[in-house]
Amino acid sequence: MLEQREATGAEEFYAGLEGHGLQGLWRVQTVSPEPQTAAQPHVWRGAMLRDQLMRACDVMTMERGAERRVLLLVNPGLRAITAATHTLTAAVQMIKPGEIAPTHRHTPTAIRFIIEGRGAYTTVEGEKLIMDEGDLILTPSWTWHDHGNETDRPIMWMDGLDRPLVSMLNASFFEPYADERQAVTLPIDCSQRRYAGGHVRPTWERGAPTFSPQHAYRFADVYATLSHLADLGEASPYDEVAVEYVNPLTGGHALPTLGCELQLLRPGRRTRAHRHTSSAVYQVFRGRGYSVIDGRRYDWEQGDLFALPTWAWHEHANASTSDEAILFSINDVPPMEALALHREQAYTANDGYQSYK
């Protein structure tokens, strides 16, 4: 036992350490044998989210008020940091016709994935981007951005941010813009039209920017690739038919701190289980199914969001034998890879499928 090993005077010695700004390493557990996380698997229902956002529309009217009508998804294990996983913020946002979410910028990087509605806009650094269901819109770190809705129907989207990561790294900067709206200095959807057209680049444009210069990725384009891969029968055993959004000027991650993926679960398919040192938040864009996370089944359907903690065994299943299920997700793969901390492990028992309850 520990006490037997310690000499006379140990107690006094230990008592004195704190005053010196010290602690015996052998008195604290510092490195766990495997990753531990306070985050829990959790599902937020789409109907509930829509309902609460509608109520927020009444309550939070935006006149001279809060900057964004955003409901943060708070993981039950992470209430102290109001985060979805230890590194990721996920939220839903609604903007009613005529409303404006004023211009600001911050070092946390954000993405928007449009859940419902079309025709509203995000402006990023002078480029107005029209938003439609299934589109992905990027606001890289420290870019001026604002949102508005000039249509006659509300729009609702998912916000994804690396805010907990940036916050734990003590690297948060925030700045409001002088005006509500920034000037639109570029043609609409300018960056998408610049880069989406067939893998060419202007001859005068050099270099490999860290953040993707393309700010909108259209659902139709990405879905076309997913369908093509599904036709080819190409799929990952763990992620089914899945693609990552990339930076057109590097072929690498679109954003250095936040990964974005779209995955198609073919009818009737269930993936094998694995786990990794990255966490994720999923939005069920189409279909219904379930995920088995650390031996427990979580059902989901269109509109739901769910959190996957780090190092949790997980597998996904499409519950329909006729319809596709499509999941959008954000993750912290890019930072974990950049820091050489990404690990992955396949579940080998039971042919790769977890038992669940």
Next chain:
Amino acid sequence: MLEQREATGAEEFYAGLEGHGLQGLWRVQTVSPEPQTAAQPHVWRGAMLRDQLMRACDVMTMERGAERRVLLLVNPGLRAITAATHTLTAAVQMIKPGEIAPTHRHTPTAIRFIIEGRGAYTTVEGEKLIMDEGDLILTPSWTWHDHGNETDRPIMWMDGLDRPLVSMLNASFFEPYADERQAVTLPIDCSQRRYAGGHVRPTWERGAPTFSPQHAYRFADVYATLSHLADLGEASPYDEVAVEYVNPLTGGHALPTLGCELQLLRPGRRTRAHRHTSSAVYQVFRGRGYSVIDGRRYDWEQGDLFALPTWAWHEHANASTSDEAILFSINDVPPMEALALHREQAYTANDGYQSYK
């Protein structure tokens, strides 16, 4: 004078050197003050090329015959190597309905740019690519490829190769395929559909291949980007609205030894002159105009090809004030950059425009 500097016995000494496998550096001029090239500016007329190809169809019937009905563009200064510039081969090829150009592979990399006709195919490593006017088709180094025409009309395209470069580097390998046609093992236009859809990549696909894995670039896609840039008013003073075809997985050159560009000269525009240590061959895809090369004017119109030697001052002009001119070109920029030998110089006199005759 040289003789005065030399001591008695010099002549005998020099005479003996060759027998020892030596030569006095001071007796030969080895490094020129500026690049020298045997290549000359030269235009090959489209009408002539088409006519000669039609004649070649009669003469060179392909039954058990030559592998390709290809007319090499021979630069008047480079007859010894039957090349268009010191590093580039350019040629025109025609395939009649029902014909096949049998399968082979070689270390020189090739591209095809379709001048006229549609519906014929190139197969690259099991992927059949349908060819249409203005499309670019890649056959990277050492990939099996064959061509065929299953339509009822001839097809004509430009071939571009780095053959002179590979040949001067003593790195030519060639291999015929066992059969005329290779098996088509992948869906038609597979790589284009995999990569062209909106800048995503399968999550299981890693790495940055040296050669573009996308084998076809469609004219409509590239032209859309050119038009967008033209709308933005973005252009190079030397190249007008120009884009380079890139590798979707790196954002860099599509091919390590051969650059491919498409450039749009807006109506009435004339570029400023510059020169560089890269050479090029242009195909006039649409429109008419002229280029001033080292002080001499070369007119061109749709269908023509012309060679631009290394380090020659050059500028391009669209002769129409109403119609666009579109030039496709191949160049040796990628190897010159890779070897840190690329240089560029702007023509500064006369506001950047050469006088010409």
Next chain:
Amino acid sequence: MLEQREATGAEEFYAGLEGHGLQGLWRVQTVSPEPQTAAQPHVWRGAMLRDQLMRACDVMTMERGAERRVLLLVNPGLRAITAATHTLTAAVQMIKPGEIAPTHRHTPTAIRFIIEGRGAYTTVEGEKLIMDEGDLILTPSWTWHDHGNETDRPIMWMDGLDRPLVSMLNASFFEPYADERQAVTLPIDCSQRRYAGGHVRPTWERGAPTFSPQHAYRFADVYATLSHLADLGEASPYDEVAVEYVNPLTGGHALPTLGCELQLLRPGRRTRAHRHTSSAVYQVFRGRGYSVIDGRRYDWEQGDLFALPTWAWHEHANASTSDEAILFSINDVPPMEALALHREQAYTANDGYQSYK
């Protein structure tokens, strides 16, 4: 005021959010205008550290006991995580003659910087590295390592780890070795001899490893470079004559999550102030001087360690006009750069020097 903006039912609405796993973004402050850190500037005195370690030698005898006789430097603002800054662990360790710190491995990366003594060893993946004053020894992530002292005098070093970073990213793995000591399978100082000899690499060795394959950097070598730079008069206005330890196979950071630097303050020199989104812990290897951190002066002398929090204005001064001061430091520059979160700002008032008390 906020209340005025909120409609009837707001209170009830807010009360219900938590039960749904939600929170209104406008109810929490999430992104600070500038970085905030709980860490404080703090100095640990060398005499005190040595004294406490000597006492620990009596108290913590290691027989079947704790794995390492390590005193963690606990920042007064970071007691909850027993860390020196929010991302860095710093500690002092002592091993008495005959003692062994048994073999284990963990995903946190560690470095040792030898403060006092010579001749003890660290073994890393079968390579025994002899430790001498001023040397830097690396134990990259997940490498087996153990320490021992076969001399007749105690050895004392500084430990630096990215443990808080790895821990906040939920990526800690730890594994003990089957035996106390791992087998020494390679010649002593093998990696240093392989890479330190004049910038060559074996022709059969390819690639760019993420972690430096050189495990020991000798003080004499690094000091020679510092002296040379000092002779040249080359120095940074903020860091004086400072070098970073690099990976010989990439020229980049030696470790992806932990930066290591050695800096020489020439006699009488005082740097200008700046701040950055990286934190650091310094060990005063030679000399005496002071640092001004956020307007307060902290004196230091040989043997002291001190912590520099993120985004704190700081400048360093050598208090001697005749002797050099040498500071070793660890920092989180590599991860901050990898995540595109590194920022730096020069102090412009008062010619770059802070007033202090």
Next chain:
Amino acid sequence: MLEQREATGAEEFYAGLEGHGLQGLWRVQTVSPEPQTAAQPHVWRGAMLRDQLMRACDVMTMERGAERRVLLLVNPGLRAITAATHTLTAAVQMIKPGEIAPTHRHTPTAIRFIIEGRGAYTTVEGEKLIMDEGDLILTPSWTWHDHGNETDRPIMWMDGLDRPLVSMLNASFFEPYADERQAVTLPIDCSQRRYAGGHVRPTWERGAPTFSPQHAYRFADVYATLSHLADLGEASPYDEVAVEYVNPLTGGHALPTLGCELQLLRPGRRTRAHRHTSSAVYQVFRGRGYSVIDGRRYDWEQGDLFALPTWAWHEHANASTSDEAILFSINDVPPMEALALHREQAYTANDGYQSYK
């Protein structure tokens, strides 16, 4: 037969092609099945080289004369380009006490490997580098350089250049300096002292330069690494104990167009044969032995140089059972790799050893 395949009028058609600047691809052989080179294996004897250089000292006195007393090694197959292989120039140079080889610069990159003598200098961009036996001195593309001998004995070295490569790429630029000597603006051996000291880099120095910023590599340092590898028993089956000189800021090739290697053949060792699409020129720095190239044996001893053409089978043997043999060599591996044209093949018959005569 070909004639049978050709229709009436073929002859006339072919006759007309040349006038149109065309040639039928099927009428010329363009791509060989395997690399063909005009270069031949060839040995230049050290005694002969020294003798001819001494004679050149009498004949070529340098007063207002030729810029360099350099004897080019002319491959018997490459007299037209006075080159050692198709891409490499090799030569020997001698400078007598008091002589100066005046300052100039050119786009071809050069290296010097010191064969005999010590104390003379090369100045590169203001940095004076003292030359000693076995040292490697770099003069990267377009750097001002001059040589001089302030000692009382002649110095003799090997020059290696990529001149044939640069020349075939039409990229030669040359410029004389205004004065004979450039100003020495940096401390002697400055770059070596900056980078050779233990793998650190100044914190203010960023980026990955294409050309090594270290201009001298000392024999003693490189030999120490070779000896260490020999002690470890690490060696390539084809190159024995061989290292490449690298760029300290990238870990890659020291020069983008010219590879430099030093290899140690342990007593009694004979390598297995292989061939590759790179060529090389060797200088026998120490020892004696032989190489078998395409089935023929070439003996060599200290002071000899020999050329290895592309794609020639080759193996090297140390003829002594007691003494090491050391070969320095230059090659075109870096450009061939950069252009994705490097290939290597092992000789598999006869346990890897060629029969020879």
